[in-house]
Amino acid sequence: MFKLIGFIVVLVVVIVGYPSLSSWYTGQSSPKETVEDVRNRLGSALITDGKQNSDPNQQQKVSQPTTAPAVQKDNSREPVSANQMIKDMMKD
Numbered sequence: 001m002f003k004l005i006g007f008i009v010v011l012v013v014v015i016v017g018y019p020s021l022s023s024w025y026t027g028q029s030s031p032k033e034t035v036e037d038v039r040n041r042l043g044s045a046l047i048t049d050g051k052q053n054s055d056p057n058q059q060q061k062v063s064q065p066t067t068a069p070a071v072q073k074d075n076s077r078e079p080v081s082a083n084q085m086i087k088d089m090m091k092d
Helices: 003-016 018-025 031-046 056-063 082-090
Strands: none
Touching: 003 018, 003 031, 018 031
């Protein structure tokens, strides 16, 4: 399984960094420049800050104010200690 994951990682690095690797192969860039360029390309491919990959319609929906009715707070999703759980069970 680890070999498969490693193979996939190497394959993705080669695919994303192909332009940099080909410029190194032809002698247009040094190995240090190639490594830095591949790092930058992989970093930009992995970073999702919400602006690059978001749908423009989604941004419009977020910017518009909503007139939704007030929502009651649901405490059932908050973490509860064991003592609090026992107290709540004893109330019922």
